[in-house]
Each structure stands twice: as C-alpha cells, then as structure tokens.
Amino acid sequence: MKKRPLILITNDDGIYAPGIETLKNSLSELGEVIVIAPDIQRSAVSSALTIDKPLRVYKVNKNGEFFGFSVNGTPADCVKLAISTLLQRKPDLVVSGINHGKNTSINVLYSGTVAGATEGLIAGINSMAVSHSSHSFDLDLSYAGKITSRIAEKLINNKNENKVLLNVNIPNKPESDIKGIKFTKLSSSKWADKYERRLDPFGNEYFWFAGVYEITSSDPDTDDFAVDGGYVSVTPIRLNMYEENSSFVNNDFLELI
Amino acid sequence: MKKRPLILITNDDGIYAPGIETLKNSLSELGEVIVIAPDIQRSAVSSALTIDKPLRVYKVNKNGEFFGFSVNGTPADCVKLAISTLLQRKPDLVVSGINHGKNTSINVLYSGTVAGATEGLIAGINSMAVSHSSHSFDLDLSYAGKITSRIAEKLINNKNENKVLLNVNIPNKPESDIKGIKFTKLSSSKWADKYERRLDPFGNEYFWFAGVYEITSSDPDTDDFAVDGGYVSVTPIRLNMYEENSSFVNNDFLELI
Numbered sequence: 001m002k003k004r005p006l007i008l009i010t011n012d013d014g015i016y017a018p019g020i021e022t023l024k025n026s027l028s029e030l031g032e033v034i035v036i037a038p039d040i041q042r043s044a045v046s047s048a049l050t051i052d053k054p055l056r057v058y059k060v061n062k063n064g065e066f067f068g069f070s071v072n073g074t075p076a077d078c079v080k081l082a083i084s085t086l087l088q089r090k091p092d093l094v095v096s097g098i099n100h101g102k103n104t105s106i107n108v109l110y111s112g113t114v115a116g117a118t119e120g121l122i123a124g125i126n127s128m129a130v131s132h133s134s135h136s137f138d139l140d141l142s143y144a145g146k147i148t149s150r151i152a153e154k155l156i157n158n159k160n161e162n163k164v165l166l167n168v169n170i171p172n173k174p175e176s177d178i179k180g181i182k183f184t185k186l187s188s189s190k191w192a193d194k195y196e197r198r199l200d201p202f203g204n205e206y207f208w209f210a211g212v213y214e215i216t217s218s219d220p221d222t223d224d225f226a227v228d229g230g231y232v233s234v235t236p237i238r239l240n241m242y243e244e245n246s247s248f249v250n251n252d253f254l255e256l257i
Numbered sequence: 258m259k260k261r262p263l264i265l266i267t268n269d270d271g272i273y274a275p276g277i278e279t280l281k282n283s284l285s286e287l288g289e290v291i292v293i294a295p296d297i298q299r300s301a302v303s304s305a306l307t308i309d310k311p312l313r314v315y316k317v318n319k320n321g322e323f324f325g326f327s328v329n330g331t332p333a334d335c336v337k338l339a340i341s342t343l344l345q346r347k348p349d350l351v352v353s354g355i356n357h358g359k360n361t362s363i364n365v366l367y368s369g370t371v372a373g374a375t376e377g378l379i380a381g382i383n384s385m386a387v388s389h390s391s392h393s394f395d396l397d398l399s400y401a402g403k404i405t406s407r408i409a410e411k412l413i414n415n416k417n418e419n420k421v422l423l424n425v426n427i428p429n430k431p432e433s434d435i436k437g438i439k440f441t442k443l444s445s446s447k448w449a450d451k452y453e454r455r456l457d458p459f460g461n462e463y464f465w466f467a468g469v470y471e472i473t474s475s476d477p478d479t480d481d482f483a484v485d486g487g488y489v490s491v492t493p494i495r496l497n498m499y500e501e502n503s504s505f506v507n508n509d510f511l512e513l514i
Binding site for chain 1: 298300301302303304305306307308309311312313314333334337338340341342363365366367372375379380415417419421422423440442443445447450451452454455461462463464465466468492493494495496497498499500501503504505506
C-alpha cells in the first residue's frame with residue numbers, strides 16, 4: 001500500500017504559536033504531518049544554524065494531545081535535524097508557518113519562517129513558507145489554513161525534477177474580501193534602520209532596534225503590492241545568490257596579481 | 258579638503274579574532290577605518306537580527322591601543338547599528354572578515370561574514386566579504402590582507418550607480434603558490450547534514466551538528482574549484498532571492514480561489 005505523503009511542519013514563532021496549530025490542522029487532510037519547531041520565538045533568525053551548543057528535542061502536547069517536537073534551535077536547525085536524523089523517511093513536503101506577520105521583499109532574507117522552508121528545498125523537497133499579514137495571535141486563521149492546504153496539495157503533486165520553494169503571503173482580510181491569488185516577484189522595499197538609544201537603571205547606554213519597514217516600490221508585480229491589495233501572493237524563491245549581471249566583473253581584476 | 262574614504266569593518270568570528278586585525282591593518286592605507294564587530298564568535302548566524310534584546314556597544318583595545326567597538330549582536334546588527342546610528346557619515350565601503358574558513362557555495366546563505374557585507378549593499382554601499390580557506394587562528398594572513406586591500410581599492414573607486422557585493426575567498430597557500438584571481442559563480446555543493454546523538458551525564462539525549470561540506474560540483478567556473486585550485490575567488494552576490502525561472506508558475510493556480 002502506498003504510504004500517505006509525509007509533511008514536515010516548522011515555524012519561527014515557536015511551537016506554541018497559534019499559526020503552527022492552524023497549519024497542522026489544515027494539512028492533516030493531505031497526509032501524515034509531523035511538527036518539529038523551535039521551543040521559543042525565533043523571529044528574524046534568518047538561516048542561522050546552531051553549531052556552538054547541542055540541540056535538545058522534547059515532546060510537546062497541546063490540548064491534552066501530542067502535538068509535535070520542540071527543538072532549542074532555529075527553524076533551519078529543526079528542518080536539518082528532522083530530515084537527517086529524526087524522521088524515518090524523507091518528507092514529501094516541508095511547510096513553515098503560518099507566520100504571524102508578512103514576509104515580503106527583503107524580509108525573505110531575515111525571516112526564520114522562510115529559512116525553515118529553504119532547508120526543505122536544499123534537501124531536494126518541495127517547500128513553502130506561509131505568512132499572514134497580521135501579527136496578532138488572536139485571529140481567525142481558518143482561511144489562511146484553507147488556502148495553504150490547497151497550495152500544499154499542488155506542491156505534493158508537483159513531480160517536476162526541479163523542486164520549488166514558494167513564499168506565500170496572505171492578506172489580513174476576511175475570506176470574502178480576498179480578490180484572488182497571484183504569482184509575484186519580491187518587492188525592492190527595505191527597512192529604514194533605526195535604533196533607539198536608551199539608558200538602563202544604572203545609567204548605561206543600550207540600543208533597541210526600532211526600524212520601520214518602508215514600502216517604496218509600487219511595482220504591481222510584487223508581493224507587497226499583491227498582499228496589500230487583497231491577493232494571496234505566491235513568490236518562487238531561489239537558493240543561489242550569485243549575481244549573473246554584475247556590472248563589476250571586468251578584466252581590470254586580472255592585473256591585481 | 259576631501260575626506261578620506263570611510264571603511265566600516267566587521268566580521269563573524271568576533272572582534273578578538275586575528276582575521277579582523279589583519280583586515281584593519283591592511284585597509285588603513287586606503288582610508289579611515291572603523292571596526293564595529295560582534296563581541297564573540299558568531300559563525301553561521303546568517304542574516305539574523307537581534308530584536309528580542311537591546312544591543313550594548315563597548316570600546317575594545319588591542320595591544321594597548323583602541324581597536325574598535327564590540328556589539329553583543331550579529332554581524333548584520335553591527336552594520337545596521339553602525340550605519341544608522343553610530344557613524345557620523347555614510348561609509349564608502351563595508352568589508353567583513355577576514356573569516357577563518359572559506360565561505361563558498363551554499364555557505365553564503367549561512368555565513369555571518371557574508372551577512373555583514375550584505376547589510377552594506379542593502380544600505381547602498383559597495384561591500385565585500387573576505388574568507389580564508391584555513392580555520393587556523395595561527396596563520397600568516399599577510400597575503401590575504403594584501404589582496405583584500407587591492408580589491409577594496411577597486412571597490413572604493415567603483416562609481417557605478419549599481420553597488421556591488423563581492424564574496425572573496427582566499428586559498429590556504431603561500432603567496433608564491435597563488436595562481437591568480439578569478440571571477441566565479443557559486444558552486445552547487447552542499448552540506449551532508451548529520452547530527453551526533455549523545456547522552457549527557459544524566460542520561461538525557463542531545464544532538465550535535467556534525468555535518469560535512471561535500472564538494473559535489475566540478476564546474477571549473479565555480480568558487481570552490483577556483484579556491485581549491487589556488488586562485489583567489491571573487492563572486493558577485495545578489496540580494497534578491499526571486500526565482501525568475503520557476504517551473505511552477507502556471508495558470509493552474511488561478512483556479513485555487
């Protein structure tokens with residue numbers, strides 16, 4: 001008998017966040033799901049790996065039932081540890097999320113949510129990162145779960161040799177106001193970096209990151225434009241950061257040595 | 258009078274590593290250098306940002322003289338904090354390194370060294386990450402410093418509106434054995450992930466990352482091939498991780514909603 005698809009789930013808000021519960025529930029109809037996720041909030045950890053301390057794995061219950069495994073590491077750690085060591089077979093799909101807060105444009109670089117899914121693609125598995133535009137933990141995510149499940153099904157059925165990594169962002173709107181789904185590219189918008197200088201109770205200086213994400217691009221083909229306009233945004237992500245079109249590759253360099 | 262170029266230096270091995278000392282010494286001939294770097298070893302932190310605790314900045318002396326500022330954060334934190342808050346003017350160049358250990362192929366994704374330079378490019382500044390193939394802290398890095406300084410000079414003089422991020426890897430060979438310098442692309446080689454399962458003194462299980470970087474690509478145009486063959490490898494890096502050529506973008510998706 002053919003085994004049901006195995007779906008590995010992780011996130012960066014930590015195993016106790018509501019978004020990962022929605023994700024597990026909504027993907028359970030598609031196959032066998034297993035949750036291996038950070039024990040605590042790990043936002044903005046990017047593709048960081050834990051190499052200076054060992055990882056611990058613990059069973060976590062929710063609502064009196066086994067929910068998944070927590071790891072004292074990053075989303076990338078969770079997926080690497082799961083695929084290489086903890087799981088009995090290779091997953092058919094890796095899904096990271098549902099993140100509380102959207103991950104568009106340059107945020108793909110910083111996001112732990114995306115990094116978890118990136119490790120799926122590195123391991124040769126179709127993968128997706130899913131983020132919801134609201135940061136609230138008290139939100140009805142049922143529509144987000146539903147659309148995630150539909151895209152996940154497409155990914156499980158994707159038999160193309162070239163695996164894909166999709167970055168999905170879901171608008172913070174009721175289902176009736178969702179206008180559709182769009183393939184997008186990453187926006188060029190960035191953070192306006194700012195740090196607040198404060199003094200601790202002993203008069204010593206410290207700095208809090210207080211940057212603001214500024215949408216400076218109005219390109220209608222981009223993820224921000226789609227999500228903010230009420231569309232579910234789906235952006236294919238690549239691993240290779242080689243710049244093919246660098247203006248700087250020239251023969252001058254040959255004289256250097 | 259025209260000001261000397263301002264060069265911001267960071268790394269991921271921490272401000273006390275020898276590589277960053279070589280870097281500071283070798284770039285001092287090109288302009289005013291300022292070191293703002295992590296207080297401790299921060300390898301494999303990728304583009305992680307510290308958002309859950311404040312950052313502290315301390316003056317660090319070496320050999321009885323002021324050397325630079327330490328930050329209890331990642332390389333990306335250091336460069337963001339420096340450019341947005343600590344520095345009086347915008348740097349003309351950001352250089353991260355010299356890392357003890359090469360950063361080729363997929364390691365660009367994990368490397369804190371590269372992430373430090375990436376923040377330079379994000380801020381619109383020509384930037385470079387420099388890594389040496391040896392992990393040893395007891396090595397003569399004078400050649401590495403020399404070639405870094407030459408490439409840095411080219412970058413300072415690059416007046417192109419499109420700024421560049423260069424990932425430089427230097428072979429672990431004496432200067433007389435260096436064959437030249439090559440522009441390369443990133444190799445497709447990856448890590449064979451592995452975790453060692455151990456028991457602590459109380460009999461509780463833990464996992465150590467014990468992955469091995471496996472060179473599976475023999476493409477002569479790649480960074481690994483160049484460095485291992487005795488060439489200094491220079492790879493232009495892009496920020497945008499959008500996959501233009503995804504096999505998966507198709508109209509089926511339009512039916513989803």
